[in-house]
Amino acid sequence: MTTLTTGTPAVTVTASGPRASWAAVFALARFETRRLLLRVPVLIAFAVYLGWTVWKTRTSWDGFPALQDADRATQSPPLLVGLAVLLCVNQAVLRSRRHDTDRHLAVLVVRPWRRTVAHLLSVAAVALLTGVCVLGQFTWEALKPGAVGHGSPGELLAGPLSVLLLGAFGVLLARLLTSPFTAPLLIVLLLFFLMLAPGPGSEGWTRWLAPTVGENTTNTLPSELLGRPAAWHALYLTGLALSMALLAVLVSGGARLWTVRAGVAGAVALTLVGAVAQAQGVSPETTEARTRFSATPQKEQRCAERDGATYCAFPEWGARTDDWHRVLDGVRSLAGGTARERPLVVRQRVEARYGLDGDAAIDPATRPGEVTVGTAWGGNRVPEFATAVAGVLVAGTEEKAGAMCDGRMVTVMWLALADRPDPMADLRRVRLDDSDTGSAVVLSQTNPLSMTAAQTEVVRELLQRPKGGTAAKVRAHWAELTAPKVTTDRVARLLGLDEPEAKEECR
Numbered sequence: 001m002t003t004l005t006t007g008t009p010a011v012t013v014t015a016s017g018p019r020a021s022w023a024a025v026f027a028l029a030r031f032e033t034r035r036l037l038l039r040v041p042v043l044i045a046f047a048v049y050l051g052w053t054v055w056k057t058r059t060s061w062d063g064f065p066a067l068q069d070a071d072r073a074t075q076s077p078p079l080l081v082g083l084a085v086l087l088c089v090n091q092a093v094l095r096s097r098r099h100d101t102d103r104h105l106a107v108l109v110v111r112p113w114r115r116t117v118a119h120l121l122s123v124a125a126v127a128l129l130t131g132v133c134v135l136g137q138f139t140w141e142a143l144k145p146g147a148v149g150h151g152s153p154g155e156l157l158a159g160p161l162s163v164l165l166l167g168a169f170g171v172l173l174a175r176l177l178t179s180p181f182t183a184p185l186l187i188v189l190l191l192f193f194l195m196l197a198p199g200p201g202s203e204g205w206t207r208w209l210a211p212t213v214g215e216n217t218t219n220t221l222p223s224e225l226l227g228r229p230a231a232w233h234a235l236y237l238t239g240l241a242l243s244m245a246l247l248a249v250l251v252s253g254g255a256r257l258w259t260v261r262a263g264v265a266g267a268v269a270l271t272l273v274g275a276v277a278q279a280q281g282v283s284p285e286t287t288e289a290r291t292r293f294s295a296t297p298q299k300e301q302r303c304a305e306r307d308g309a310t311y312c313a314f315p316e317w318g319a320r321t322d323d324w325h326r327v328l329d330g331v332r333s334l335a336g337g338t339a340r341e342r343p344l345v346v347r348q349r350v351e352a353r354y355g356l357d358g359d360a361a362i363d364p365a366t367r368p369g370e371v372t373v374g375t376a377w378g379g380n381r382v383p384e385f386a387t388a389v390a391g392v393l394v395a396g397t398e399e400k401a402g403a404m405c406d407g408r409m410v411t412v413m414w415l416a417l418a419d420r421p422d423p424m425a426d427l428r429r430v431r432l433d434d435s436d437t438g439s440a441v442v443l444s445q446t447n448p449l450s451m452t453a454a455q456t457e458v459v460r461e462l463l464q465r466p467k468g469g470t471a472a473k474v475r476a477h478w479a480e481l482t483a484p485k486v487t488t489d490r491v492a493r494l495l496g497l498d499e500p501e502a503k504e505e506c507r
Contacts, residue, residue: 062378064146082166093174123167154230236274336478
């Protein structure tokens with residue numbers, strides 16, 4: 001008799017508990033992140049964002065950025081990515097309801113609140129990717145040879161935190177309202193709100209409740225004079241994003257967890273602290289510093305002497321003195337008489353008392369030989385500075401150069417532009433109407449100058465002639481060319497030209 005012994009089947013033990021549940025959450029988060037990044041709206045948003053960033057950054061600030069401005073320039077474009085993430089993550093959370101698979105998911109180890117956490121982690125991954133793009137844009141600006149100043153971590157965080165905030169809001173919205181039309185309608189409402197919200201330049205504290213806060217200005221100030229609560233704003237955005245994320249977990253079934261309830265309370269407190277702190281306005285210390293930098297810049301500057309010229313700049317702009325010297329030296333080399341050896345002081349000046357939105361003009365310097373230079377450089381600023389140097393060489397002071405209304409303007413403009421690589425292009429760039437014919441206002445860091453149609457005609461013809469021959473005539477007749485009340489007709493004859501056809505008219 002044979003006895004058949006049957007072995008006991010092996011028991012398969014399935015891992016369970018918190019560790020297995022969180023492993024499933026992270027696996028689901030990886031899946032949702034991949035799907036979110038491959039959604040068409042997100043792909044289009046990133047393509048537009050990156051294309052715009054590359055196109056703008058190539059030529060931004062004419063290659064001479066101030067990093068305290070460059071950090072703010074990274075904030076608004078990520079909002080497009082944030083809106084796309086809001087829409088797509090909202091649809092992702094509602095996917096199971098649309099496909100009627102909620103009853104199947106109910107038997108899985110990943111509970112609804114854990115699935116909510118997975119969606120929030122996918123949003124965090126996209127926000128992190130946005131942060132990489134922001135850092136790349138700012139690094140590109142910082143590596144430009146003409147870059148100066150200092151960026152703010154708080155300003156750089158605004159863009160990625162806005163994406164995180166909008167994404168968390170999309171998840172919360174899906175847990176509160178299950179209609180698939182809610183998110184698109186909300187995006188339309190948000191765009192409408194952004195158009196009606198206080199814009200750049202408004203002084204109200206409510207503007208800081210928006211994800212990003214721009215400034216309607218081209219005025220560059222030293223970093224310590226900005227007065228923007230960037231760090232507090234980043235704290236406010238962090239608290240608000242955490243509040244929405246934890247509320248989404250709370251309404252998804254996580255209310256029984258004391259850690260979630262405590263997290264919501266902490267995140268709301270963080271939001272309130274940031275909101276109150278960022279609404280305090282400009283500190284008295286910053287206001288006092290703005291006045292000091294504007295009224296007595298010499299007390300805040302460092303000066304260096306080169307070839308008979310002294311360059312005084314605010315600490316962040318010390319590297320710019322080489323660029324200023326090249327332009328000044330080119331103008332001075334064409335002058336005649338004692339002007340070539342005249343000591344000059346190039347002083348950087350700002351009008352910071354009205355903040356970033358101020359557009360008040362800087363008063364012209366009254367000291368002999370002092371030339372004003374601003375905080376911006378490159379592009380039109382270069383021929384503007386050259387014109388200021390030429391005006392001081394001819395008239396003695398910026399104040400007298402601004403009141404000039406005779407043939408000396410021909411000498412000033414030729415001195416300013418003859419040594420430039422493209423004199424005719426710079427002539428158009430330095431004039432308010434971008435023209436090279438007729439009368440026009442000549443731009444300056446201080447009071448503008450003016451050119452008559454006759455003076456423009458003579459200058460245009462001089463710039464089209466060889467520089468060496470005209471330079472010899474300028475040196476030979478320097479005293480008469482720079483004499484007050486000399487006529488444009490007389491200047492033209494001294495420089496070997498016919499009298500201009502245009503009738504001289506000086507206002």
